[in-house]
Amino acid sequence: MKKIVLLGSGELGKEFVIAAQRLGQYVIAVDSYENAPAMQVAQEFEVINMLDGNALDKIIAKHNPDFIVPEIEAIRTERFYDYEKQGIKVVPSAKAANFTMNRKAIRDLAAKDLGLKTANYRYATTAEELQKAVAEVGIPCVVKPLMSSSGKGQSTIKTEEDIEKAWKYAVEGSRGDVIEVIVEAFVNFNSEITLLTVTQNSAPTLFCPPIGHRQERGDYQESWQPAHISPSQLKEAQEMAAKVTEALGGAGLFGVEFFLANDGVYFSELSPRPHDTGMVTLANTQNFNEFELHLRAILSLPIEEITLERNGASAVILASENSEKPTFSGIELVAGKSKTDLRLFGKPTSRPYRRMGVVLSYDSTETPIEEIVEKAKATAQLIKVNA
Numbered sequence: 147m148k149k150i151v152l153l154g155s156g157e158l159g160k161e162f163v164i165a166a167q168r169l170g171q172y173v174i175a176v177d178s179y180e181n182a183p184a185m186q187v188a189q190e191f192e193v194i195n196m197l198d199g200n201a202l203d204k205i206i207a208k209h210n211p212d213f214i215v216p217e218i219e220a221i222r223t224e225r226f227y228d229y230e231k232q233g234i235k236v237v238p239s240a241k242a243a244n245f246t247m248n249r250k251a252i253r254d255l256a257a258k259d260l261g262l263k264t265a266n267y268r269y270a271t272t273a274e275e276l277q278k279a280v281a282e283v284g285i286p287c288v289v290k291p292l293m294s295s296s297g298k299g300q301s302t303i304k305t306e307e308d309i310e311k312a313w314k315y316a317v318e319g320s321r322g323d324v325i326e327v328i329v330e331a332f333v334n335f336n337s338e339i340t341l342l343t344v345t346q347n348s349a350p351t352l353f354c355p356p357i358g359h360r361q362e363r364g365d366y367q368e369s370w371q372p373a374h375i376s377p378s379q380l381k382e383a384q385e386m387a388a389k390v391t392e393a394l395g396g397a398g399l400f401g402v403e404f405f406l407a408n409d410g411v412y413f414s415e416l417s418p419r420p421h422d423t424g425m426v427t428l429a430n431t432q433n434f435n436e437f438e439l440h441l442r443a444i445l446s447l448p449i450e451e452i453t454l455e456r457n458g459a460s461a462v463i464l465a466s467e468n469s470e471k472p473t474f475s476g477i478e479l480v481a482g483k484s485k486t487d488l489r490l491f492g493k494p495t496s497r498p499y500r501r502m503g504v505v506l507s508y509d510s511t512e513t514p515i516e517e518i519v520e521k522a523k524a525t526a527q528l529i530k531v532n533a
């Protein structure tokens with residue numbers, strides 16, 4: 147039995163803990179608030195500010211785990227290099243977690259060091275620098291805080307008047323202690339995919355069938371597997387994913403995001419951990435879901451192959467109001483739908499747009515994926531989050 151400290155205890159962590167429990171592992175779930183989803187299923191929990199290096203040092207010393215599994219980006223990841231030196235395995239590697247906590251490190255690695263095709267980009271630390279950066283990449287463009295996720299602080303600049311607003315919004319949405327933004331040229335893509343990529347300790351890198359998704363406000367709304375993609379674009383994406391995951395090192399599952407455009411495949415960003423759009427694999431679209439794959443790769447358990455077992459889709463259930471005690475209605479309506487299931491995450495409180503659950507729909511590999519997406523989407527509308 148291995149001891150795992152999980153840093154971040156949201157919906158993705160919860161499913162990871164369930165996978166770990168099923169294979170007999172011991173998990174200490176950590177987050178900044180009590181009763182977080184993964185804490186509800188782990189053996190132990192800790193509540194700390196994960197951006198506080200001293201607080202992090204304390205719980206790592208207290209539990210002395212075999213593995214540290216980051217589940218969010220906003221962690222004092224600089225400390226990870228020390229933990230690695232102490233002989234603790236950081237998943238997938240200290241470098242992977244540290245480089246992806248800040249958009250700058252991963253973007254420069256991908257675009258400059260590895261030469262992957264990305265949107266043209268600049269950085270800015272003040273509203274004035276943002277003016278200059280926007281002039282250089284051109285309008286329309288997308289502004290994101292260097293430290294944020296799920297679209298927080300992200301906006302699209304369509305006219306010069308948007309620049310000031312975009313700066314303020316990015317500063318407000320910034321997670322962590324860095325006040326800096328990336329400005330990216332807007333990529334007019336036809337579709338976007340997540341390529342779940344599994345790196346292993348002593349076996350070759352594996353790819354899951356590509357996942358398609360649709361985003362609003364920088365946050366995913368529906369995802370589906372498999373995504374429509376040409377064999378040549380898939381090969382291109384796989385080659386880029388192999389390059390960037392190899393440069394980051396370690397074993398584990400990564401969610402590598404790409405835009406598919408008329409002028410080629412663009413690398414966007416990646417998560418060195420299970421991806422939210424990968425929750426579609428909870429519909430048993432694959433022989434192992436993304437959380438099981440992450441765990442197996444970490445423990446060096448063999449993964450013989452990854453196979454598509456059926457087509458599936460996920461659609462998010464979002465809250466619309468602040469509540470200290472949210473409840474749900476419509477569960478019986480969802481239960482009445484065939485080939486459809488529901489996962490409520492158990493988040494103790496709600497706020498506007500907070501993701502509270504997903505609806506999962508599936509059907510045979512012969513069924514058009516659009517039909518399954520429509521069903522998941524329509525079914526998710528039946529659930530109401532009550533404040």
Ligand SMILES: Nc1ncnc2c1ncn2[C@@H]1O[C@H](COP(=O)(O)OP(=O)(O)OP(=O)(O)O)[C@@H](O)[C@H]1O
Pocket residue numbers: 265288290294295296297298300330331332333334338361364365366403414415422
């Ligand atoms: N340069 C761009 N051009 C066009 N659309 C973009 C661009 N950058 C981001 N987007 C859109 O915004 C979405 C979110 O962007 P991104 O993945 O960078 O944000 P994030 O906050 O890291 O999200 P997450 O943590 O959920 O992956 C993308 O999936 C895409 O739909």
Ligand SMILES: NCC(=O)N[C@@H]1O[C@H](COP(=O)([O-])[O-])[C@@H](O)[C@H]1O
Pocket residue numbers: 154155156157158159217218295296421422493500501
């Ligand atoms: N795109 C990243 C992502 O989906 N992360 C997932 O959301 C949780 C935070 O949710 P919260 O903001 O509702 O607490 C994280 O803990 C993780 O599970």
Ligand SMILES: [Mg+2]
Pocket residue numbers: 403415
């Ligand atoms: Mg993303």
